[in-house]
Amino acid sequence: MHIAVAGNIGAGKTTLTTMLAKHYNWVPNYETVDENPYLNDFYNDMQRWSFNLQVYFLNARFKQIVDIRNSGEDVIQDRTIFEDAEIFAPNLHDMGLMSTRDFENYKALYDLMVGLIQAPDLLIYLRASVPTLVNQIQLRGREYEESIRLDYLKMLNERYELWISRYTDSKLLIFNVDNLDFQNNPEDLSKMIDKIDAQLHGLF
Numbered sequence: 001m002h003i004a005v006a007g008n009i010g011a012g013k014t015t016l017t018t019m020l021a022k023h024y025n026w027v028p029n030y031e032t033v034d035e036n037p038y039l040n041d042f043y044n045d046m047q048r049w050s051f052n053l054q055v056y057f058l059n060a061r062f063k064q065i066v067d068i069r070n071s072g073e074d075v076i077q078d079r080t081i082f083e084d085a086e087i088f089a090p091n092l093h094d095m096g097l098m099s100t101r102d103f104e105n106y107k108a109l110y111d112l113m114v115g116l117i118q119a120p121d122l123l124i125y126l127r128a129s130v131p132t133l134v135n136q137i138q139l140r141g142r143e144y145e146e147s148i149r150l151d152y153l154k155m156l157n158e159r160y161e162l163w164i165s166r167y168t169d170s171k172l173l174i175f176n177v178d179n180l181d182f183q184n185n186p187e188d189l190s191k192m193i194d195k196i197d198a199q200l201h202g203l204f
Contacts, residue, residue, distance in 0.1 A: 129178050
């Protein structure tokens with residue numbers, strides 16, 4: 001079984017992935033942030049490094065999905081391959097930070113890859129307002145995230161909402177994390193687990 005957690009930068013994906021993996025005894029599959037050789041450069045010069053960064057993510061996440069399906073284990077994944085192509089890459093293109101030539105090349109590569117993989121059995125989307133995202137980003141204190149602009153987060157949020165409104169590839173659960181503190185409040189986490197249980201029982 002493949003569960004995936006989606007959401008904007010700072011929405012709480014990694015934290016929830018860790019907590020659900022522990023609760024359900026699932027294998028956690030994390031985004032390769034610390035090992036990414038392009039992230040620091042990207043945040044310092046988005047136009048120069050946007051294509052490199054997106055291709056790196058695309059390759060890494062395609063490999064993750066292949067490994068997940070081949071493992072035969074129950075896996076929960078932090079962020080999906082869809083978010084790169086539906087949210088981050090088109091946003092960079094629209095902002096003039098990725099050329100049309102690079103974007104079309106990227107999109108052709110994505111379309112080829114996505115035709116070879118299966119969607120997760122359940123997608124969990126963490127919806128968060130920009131103030132919540134900013135607060136979470138500041139709390140975790142990653143140096144390369146200090147320069148993220150509010151308008152960038154807002155545009156990403158708009159794209160997330162558009163993507164989720166059209167998502168039909170698998171079962172979908174949406175949690176509004178503005179009103180939830182699943183990291184510190186066991187009752188909030190318990191409510192989320194109840195809803196996840198209801199979805200999972202419908203998978204079999």
